Amino acid sequence: MSALAHRRFLKMHGAGNAIVVLDLRGSAERVRPAEARAIARDPGSAFDQLMVLHDPVSPGTDAFMRIYNTDGSESGACGNGTRCVAYAMLDDPAMARPAEGGRLALETEAGVLGVRRVSERAFTVDMGRPRLAWDEIPLAEPFPDTRRIELQIGPIDDPTLHSPGVVNMGNPHAVFFVERDPDSFDLARIGPMLENHPLFPERANISVAQVTGRETITLRVWERGAGLTLACGTAACATVVAAARLRMIGRQAAVALPGGELFVEWRADDHVLMTGPVALVAEGTLAPELFTGTA
Numbered sequence: 001m002s003a004l005a006h007r008r009f010l011k012m013h014g015a016g017n018a019i020v021v022l023d024l025r026g027s028a029e030r031v032r033p034a035e036a037r038a039i040a041r042d043p044g045s046a047f048d049q050l051m052v053l054h055d056p057v058s059p060g061t062d063a064f065m066r067i068y069n070t071d072g073s074e075s076g077a078c079g080n081g082t083r084c085v086a087y088a089m090l091d092d093p094a095m096a097r098p099a100e101g102g103r104l105a106l107e108t109e110a111g112v113l114g115v116r117r118v119s120e121r122a123f124t125v126d127m128g129r130p131r132l133a134w135d136e137i138p139l140a141e142p143f144p145d146t147r148r149i150e151l152q153i154g155p156i157d158d159p160t161l162h163s164p165g166v167v168n169m170g171n172p173h174a175v176f177f178v179e180r181d182p183d184s185f186d187l188a189r190i191g192p193m194l195e196n197h198p199l200f201p202e203r204a205n206i207s208v209a210q211v212t213g214r215e216t217i218t219l220r221v222w223e224r225g226a227g228l229t230l231a232c233g234t235a236a237c238a239t240v241v242a243a244a245r246l247r248m249i250g251r252q253a254a255v256a257l258p259g260g261e262l263f264v265e266w267r268a269d270d271h272v273l274m275t276g277p278v279a280l281v282a283e284g285t286l287a288p289e290l291f292t293g294t295a
């Protein structure tokens with residue numbers, strides 16, 4: 001039987017991004033890709049991202065997080081999930097740990113994220129510095145200027161989408177700026193082709209963004225390993241960075257996603273701060289039958 005059987009989880013969302021939080025602190029267990037896929041398949045525990053808490057690794061941090069997509073792949077960052085984890089660690093009676101002043105330091109493979117509570121159900125995450133060099137995204141070939149790279153989809157002389165900005169926010173993002181409602185693009189069809197384009201050796205999260213004002217952006221996201229979601233925090237951060245680099249906005253914006261709004265600021269010290277809501281949907285227990293055939 002899987003060591004995950006009977007484990008308690010929280011089902012949450014962050015601006016509509018479906019998040020499951022699973023606390024494995026105090027054990028040496030690790031979620032295998034097949035187990036993550038099994039948890040995602042069950043309607044009771046379905047998620048866009050599974051956030052798994054492990055004991056802290058670096059001194060001064062409160063927990064180490066592993067982040068799984070629905071296809072079982074792992075990501076170095078998840079903005080919406082990080083806010084949900086902060087809520088769980090601060091407020092859930094079974095998970096709660098004392099933390100001074102509603103602040104946490106959460107580590108992922110990509111680095112340490114500082115989280116601060118701003119109201120009962122809203123948090124600001126310091127998502128760290130964006131990485132912008134072509135080999136940091138990573139891209140498969142050199143592009144000296146990553147503000148707009150040569151990539152297009154659709155007819156060669158009238159592409160549907162072209163010249164995205166690319167940004168790594170702990171995970172790879174390509175942002176296509178468009179002049180009409182992002183909803184008018186068939187992202188469910190285009191997304192998988194771009195996610196798996198040979199230019200992205202680690203695949204990529206694909207965003208379609210319309211800058212609607214000096215501080216407002218409308219965004220739709222096809223997430224690597226998860227597909228269309230109602231919100232993606234790292235994509236919102238990547239989009240603000242990409243738009244600011246092109247002087248389409250200043251250094252901050254409210255980003256409207258189908259599931260809610262995120263506020264992003266690219267500070268002068270190069271750190272990207274993302275603020276947004278969390279909601280607790282339910283709690284549950286992982287049924288042992290979920291894991292049949294995952295060994």
Ligand SMILES: N[C@@H](CCC[C@H](N)C(=O)O)C(=O)O
Nearest residue numbers: 075078079080171232233234
């Ligand atoms: N929804 C997330 C991003 C999750 C990871 C992404 N799909 C990837 O594989 O990079 C967010 O809120 O940032």
